[in-house]
Amino acid sequence: GAGVSQSPRYKVAKRGQDVALRCDPISGHVSLFWYQQALGQGPEFLTYFQNEAQLDKSGLPSDRFFAERPEGSVSTLKIQRTQQEDSAVYLCASSLAGLAVKETQYFGPGTRLLVL
C-alpha cells in the first residue's frame, strides 16, 4: 500500500523566499509529525497533529515556521522568509492513532531544502 509521501523532494530557495512543504500521510492515520534533520544529525521534533488539531508545536524554531492540517489528512509546513540555517531535510511521519510509544511511526522520504 501507499506510504507517507512528501513533495517536493528537493527545494532550492533564495534567502528570504517563502516555501511550502507538503506531507500526505497514510490514509486513515490520525497522528502526524514533522521533524527537521540537519546534515549529519538525527531528526528533531518540530510539531505534532492529532487529526486537524495541532497539539504540540514546541519544536518549531521560530515564528517563521507554521504548520497546518486543516482537514485532518494532508499537512503543509510553511517557512516564511527562509534563512540559510533552515537548510535541512524535513521529515513527515504518521501513525495510526494514539500514543507514539504504542503506535509505529511511518516516515516519508523527506524534503531536502537548500536555502542559498
Next chain:
Amino acid sequence: GDSVTQMEGPVTLSEEAFLTINCTYTATGYPSLFWYVQYPGEGLQLLLKATKADDKGSNKGFEATYRKETTSFHLEKGSVQVSDSAVYFCALSRYNFNKFYFGSGTKLNVKP
C-alpha cells in the same frame, strides 16, 4: 531535558562480524526506547523497540535490551550482512508525550 547519545560512526565491519552500536539516554521518568534504520535512499523505518526496563526488542537478527541501571539501549547483531549497511538511529519517547528524541545516527558499512 530528554536526550539520546549514540556512538559516532562510521562503523566498518566485515560480513559475519559482530555488531554493537552504543546508545545511552537521559530522560525524566520511564521512557520507551527505539532503534530506527535508514537504508540508502529510503525513509526511516522502525527496527525494534522496548517499552520498559529489562525488555528486549528484537527484529531481523538485531537485539537491544533496555537497561535502566546504565540508561542504555545498545544495538547488537551476531553476524552482519552487506544488506545491513545503513544509518541507525536510537530514539526515546515518553508515555503521553507524542515527541521523539533521536540520537545523531551511526552509519554502518558492511564489506563483503
